[in-house]
Amino acid sequence: MSMLSVIMDAANNLAPFAKMGAGMGAGLAAIGAGIGIGRIGGSAMDAIARQPEALGDIRSNMIVAAALVEGVAFFAIVVCLLILFI
Amino acid sequence: MKGYKHHISRLLFLIVLIFSCSILFAGEAESAKTNKEKPKGDSLNVGTMILEHIADAHEWHIMTIGTTEVTIPLPVILYDNGKISVFCSCQFNHGETAYQGYKIETEGENKGKIVRVLDDGTVDKTAALPLDLSITKNTMSIFICLLILCVIFISIARRYSRNPNKAPSGFQAMLEVLILFIRDDIVQPSIGKKYEKYMPYLLTLFFFIFFCNLLGLIPFFPGGANITGNIAITMVLAIFTFIITSFSAKKSYWVHLVNTPGVPWWLKLPIPIMPIVEIIGVITKPFVLMVRLFANITAGHIIVLGFIGLIFIFGKMNVGIGYGTSVVSVAFSVFMGLLELLVAFLQAYVFTLLSSLYFGMASEEHEHHVENHTNH
Numbered sequence: 001m002s003m004l005s006v007i008m009d010a011a012n013n014l015a016p017f018a019k020m021g022a023g024m025g026a027g028l029a030a031i032g033a034g035i036g037i038g039r040i041g042g043s044a045m046d047a048i049a050r051q052p053e054a055l056g057d058i059r060s061n062m063i064v065a066a067a068l069v070e071g072v073a074f075f076a077i078v079v080c081l082l083i084l085f086i
Numbered sequence: 087m088k089g090y091k092h093h094i095s096r097l098l099f100l101i102v103l104i105f106s107c108s109i110l111f112a113g114e115a116e117s118a119k120t121n122k123e124k125p126k127g128d129s130l131n132v133g134t135m136i137l138e139h140i141a142d143a144h145e146w147h148i149m150t151i152g153t154t155e156v157t158i159p160l161p162v163i164l165y166d167n168g169k170i171s172v173f174c175s176c177q178f179n180h181g182e183t184a185y186q187g188y189k190i191e192t193e194g195e196n197k198g199k200i201v202r203v204l205d206d207g208t209v210d211k212t213a214a215l216p217l218d219l220s221i222t223k224n225t226m227s228i229f230i231c232l233l234i235l236c237v238i239f240i241s242i243a244r245r246y247s248r249n250p251n252k253a254p255s256g257f258q259a260m261l262e263v264l265i266l267f268i269r270d271d272i273v274q275p276s277i278g279k280k281y282e283k284y285m286p287y288l289l290t291l292f293f294f295i296f297f298c299n300l301l302g303l304i305p306f307f308p309g310g311a312n313i314t315g316n317i318a319i320t321m322v323l324a325i326f327t328f329i330i331t332s333f334s335a336k337k338s339y340w341v342h343l344v345n346t347p348g349v350p351w352w353l354k355l356p357i358p359i360m361p362i363v364e365i366i367g368v369i370t371k372p373f374v375l376m377v378r379l380f381a382n383i384t385a386g387h388i389i390v391l392g393f394i395g396l397i398f399i400f401g402k403m404n405v406g407i408g409y410g411t412s413v414v415s416v417a418f419s420v421f422m423g424l425l426e427l428l429v430a431f432l433q434a435y436v437f438t439l440l441s442s443l444y445f446g447m448a449s450e451e452h453e454h455h456v457e458n459h460t461n462h
Contacts, residue, residue, distance in 0.1 A: 060271075067436045071374060074381030085137070 022083040029076030036069040130402060132395035139391050140312050140384060141198065142224045144175040144190065148307060155180060160226055164188060164200060166216035175220070188216065224319065227311035231297050239293075268292055272439050276446040284445050287330060291323065292438040299383060299430030303423060314433075315384035317376065324372035327441045331372075335448035343368065371444060375437060382433050386426040393419045 044062040048055055146158040159176035177185035184203045191201045191209065200218055202210045221229075242258045254262045273281045273288055298319075301309040313319060343364045345354065353360045393415045401408025 063432065064436065064439065067378075067432050070382070071378035071436075074385065075377060077385060078377060078381050 018083055022080040025076055025083075026080040029073045029080070032076070033070055033073030036073075037066045040065050040069065130395075130398050132392070132399060135395060136388055136391045140315060140387055142222045142312075142316060144178065144200075144220060144222055145180070146223050146226065146307075146311075160221045160223065162188075162200070163219040163221065164216040165219060166202065171216075223311045224313055224316050227301060227309075227313050228298070228319075230308050231294065231301055231313065234297060234301075235290075235293060264292075265289065268438060272435070273442045276439070276442040277449065278446060280449065281442075284330070284334075284442065287326070288438050288442055291326075291441060292434050295323070295379065295437055296431060296434035299433065300427075302383065302387065303426055303430065312384065312387055314379055315387055317380045320376045320380045323379070323437070324376040327375060327444065328372040330441075331444045331448045334445060336450070339448045339450070371440075375440060379433050379437055382429055386422065386429055390419050390422050390426070393422065 040062055044058050047058050144162055145160055148156045148158065150156070157180070159174050162171070162173055162175045162178075164171045171186055171188070173186060177183070178190055183189065187203055187205075188200050189203050189209075191197055191199055196215065199215060200220075201215055202213045204210045238257070238261070242261060245254075245258055268289060269281075269285065273285060277284060295314060298313040302312050302314065304310055344358075344361045346360050346364060349360050397408055397412045397415045400411040
């Protein structure tokens with residue numbers, strides 16, 4: 001019986017679980033950003049290896065694409081911050 | 087003399103590390119302030135400290151010496167149902183007393199905002215919040231950024247108009263590199279022939295965002311306000327971009343929103359999936375601009391403040407660990423500061439690049455009719 005009441009209590013008071021969810025969400029966003037930007041960096045390395053004289057163009061395009069992907073990851077961060085602080 | 091240069095560079099690194107401890111002292115002053123607010127425990131609430139640094143305020147807090155807080159009080163301007171009140175925020179006594187029927191709410195959903203109080207001192211919960219047009223810390227900081235922008239650019243423009251054929255020198259040369267970079271690599275490829283119409287707005291946008299980001303990184307007085315990390319400010323910038331895109335859009339732009347060329351008919355006719363996607367895109371693009379800039383800058387500030395707060399968390403456990411952590415934390419803060427410099431420039435660049443891309447797409451001449459007919 002006491003275990004049931006503990007579970008009922010946990011089900012009623014879900015605020016700590018919301019915080020845990022926010023933490024996990026932020027971690028998943030970091031994984032997504034890491035994978036995305038890692039792929040961008042990898043393709044940039046391949047492209048530079050193929051054609052070293054295009055270094056400048058490739059570098060600036062890589063940085064732009066990385067900033068855009070990071071923007072998407074920041075959406076998730078903003079949602080997690082909203083959960084934690086509002 | 088290779089060994090000599092090696093020692094000089096090491097010394098320089100140490101000097102940079104020591105000077106960056108000024109961030110440490112700013113953090114210590116802030117934690118003293120939060121300690122004063124919770125007198126019963128020695129609980130340093132790092133979360134509250136971080137949020138206070140990120141948020142806007144009605145006074146500019148410089149430091150806390152002992153128990154006195156050194157702040158610059160800013161004017162409070164309220165418009166409440168036809169009544170305009172202007173007074174100094176020092177009347178609020180750092181949020182403790184009420185004045186002229188208003189006070190800063192300290193708890194609940196209106197925390198931090200100015201609410202109306204009744205005569206007996208309790209908060210008037212039925213009244214709407216007064217319209218707060220005060221000069222807050224962020225507004226003051228925007229004025230400082232504007233002052234810097236005007237001083238720099240008016241002096242450079244004057245130098246150009248007086249000696250149009252002289253080679254640039256000094257500060258003028260450094261900014262000319264940036265301005266030419268924006269014109270030749272961002273604006274002109276995106277917009278095409280008519281790019282000069284949009285250059286003033288895009289240049290202002292780039293330099294405003296860049297200087298505001300840089301000012302936010304300086305830990306002491308004229309800097310230190312989290313300007314571009316305030317979502318209202320990035321929302322205004324995104325709305326400007328949206329308005330200019332809409333007004334410079336040719337008729338073909340609006341027609342393409344509803345009837346996108348090159349898309350098969352069954353995505354448009356019975357259920358207009360493609361028009362819905364395009365219309366959502368019109369709203370999403372400025373929204374993404376807003377969130378990207380806000381989140382990048384705020385996240386950077388939170389990380390640096392978190393590292394500094396870490397020192398005090400460990401220092402509470404054991405003073406020795408506190409000192410040890412301070413070395414690591416300061417090193418990480420310097421690294422994050424350098425990364426934040428890159429982010430400051432990059433975010434200004436990305437905002438300007440995307441704005442010019444949207445202008446270019448909106449004002450593009452309609453050349454695709456021939457293609458469409460051959461596709462059928």
